[in-house]
Amino acid sequence: MRVLEERDLPIERIGAFASRSRPGAVYFRGVALDVEPASPERLRDFDVVFFAGGEDASETLVPALEKRGVVVIDNSATFRMRDGVPLLIPEVNAGAVRAEHRLFPVGNCTAIILCTALAPIRDLAGLRRVHVASYQAVSGAGRDALDAFDRGEGAVVRNVVPKIGELDANGESGEERKVRDETRKMLGLPELELSALCVRVPVRTAHSEAVFFETERSTSLAELAAAFERASSIVFHRSGIVTPREVEGTDEVHVARLRPTDASGHRFSLFCVGDQLRKGAATNAVQILELLLEKGLVR
Numbered sequence: 555m556r557v558l559e560e561r562d563l564p565i566e567r568i569g570a571f572a573s574r575s576r577p578g579a580v581y582f583r584g585v586a587l588d589v590e591p592a593s594p595e596r597l598r599d600f601d602v603v604f605f606a607g608g609e610d611a612s613e614t615l616v617p618a619l620e621k622r623g624v625v626v627i628d629n630s631a632t633f634r635m636r637d638g639v640p641l642l643i644p645e646v647n648a649g650a651v652r653a654e655h656r657l658f659p660v661g662n663c664t665a666i667i668l669c670t671a672l673a674p675i676r677d678l679a680g681l682r683r684v685h686v687a688s689y690q691a692v693s694g695a696g697r698d699a700l701d702a703f704d705r706g707e708g709a710v711v712r713n714v715v716p717k718i719g720e721l722d723a724n725g726e727s728g729e730e731r732k733v734r735d736e737t738r739k740m741l742g743l744p745e746l747e748l749s750a751l752c753v754r755v756p757v758r759t760a761h762s763e764a765v766f767f768e769t770e771r772s773t774s775l776a777e778l779a780a781a782f783e784r785a786s787s788i789v790f791h792r793s794g795i796v797t798p799r800e801v802e803g804t805d806e807v808h809v810a811r812l813r814p815t816d817a818s819g820h821r822f823s824l825f826c827v828g829d830q831l832r833k834g835a836a837t838n839a840v841q842i843l844e845l846l847l848e849k850g851l852v853r
């Protein structure tokens with residue numbers, strides 16, 4: 555709601571919903587709103603409904619809205635990999651949207667930050683292979699996890715935890731699978747070789763990622779740096795470093811430590827950081843609505 559307010563969208567009526575009611579709990583344009591329990595009946599008269607309630611809320615509430623032609627922008631993982639459903643980062647794959655689309659999942663936060671950083675490389679020199687290790691903030695696990703962290707409780711206090719989601723029979727975590735599959739979908743590179751290792755770290759907000767990549771065509775540090783400098787969604791740090799603390803609360807993905815890892819002209823590494831509550835979730839969700847308004851797909 556704060557991002558909607560900041561970006562000044564043409565909103566006539568807004569409602570706030572959760573699993574239970576909380577009178578006057580949230581503000582929009584200075585007015586206190588009651589949070590109401592969500593139900594299909596209460597949601598179906600809105601033109602656009604944003605979801606950030608987890609899998610259960612989306613599975614239960616989205617189908618009825620879809621049938622009525624309501625535009626749904628959904629932060630949960632429920633519909634992201636469904637065929638025929640676009641997974642949009644407006645700066646990366648705006649062309650994937652069609653007039654008939656009504657359901658717009660928002661990708662995994664780590665994947666959105668990764669794709670935003672990789673898109674200029676894809677466009678400049680193509681991408682053959684990506685390896686990424688993430689350093690993910692505690693707020694990525696939701697309000698309860700953040701509150702526990704602030705009380706000094708939980709496994710991530712003074713620690714790093716190399717497991718986000720359940721491990722499957724191959725030892726891959728749920729988060730690692732999402733990063734791989736969704737990155738391929740959002741970059742439009744279904745064959746991209748990609749492996750991820752996702753780690754929770756004791757940082758409140760903003761996910762960091764160490765990325766090692768190989769390009770299809772030969773390129774140079776100077777060409778890559780120029781591509782990052784041209785990208786509106788990226789703050790490129792030609793020298794020095796960037797850390798989550800500086801990035802918290804911002805909408806861009808920061809890229810630093812760009813360098814070749816050998817003399818081939820194909821292999822490089824970088825460090826990127828983005829606020830996963832904003833660019834990795836809320837900002838990207840609102841940008842999707844802006845894109846739909848721009849294309850005349852929502853009135």
Ligand SMILES: NC(=O)c1ccc[n+]([C@@H]2O[C@H](COP(=O)([O-])OP(=O)(O)OC[C@H]3O[C@@H](n4cnc5c(N)ncnc54)[C@H](OP(=O)(O)O)[C@@H]3O)[C@@H](O)[C@H]2O)c1
Pocket residue numbers: 571572573574592605606607608609610611629630631661662663693694695696697698830831834835
């Ligand atoms: N945190 C992140 O960095 C991040 C980034 C990208 C995407 N996401 C995704 O966004 C979603 C929300 O994550 P979060 O971190 O914001 O979680 P959260 O802090 O736990 O908040 C979940 C919210 O959803 C509401 N909710 C839960 N079940 C509901 C239901 N059945 N009907 C209506 N409302 C319901 C809760 O309401 P009550 O408080 O009333 O229970 C609460 O307001 C998840 O799908 C998550 O994967 C999170």
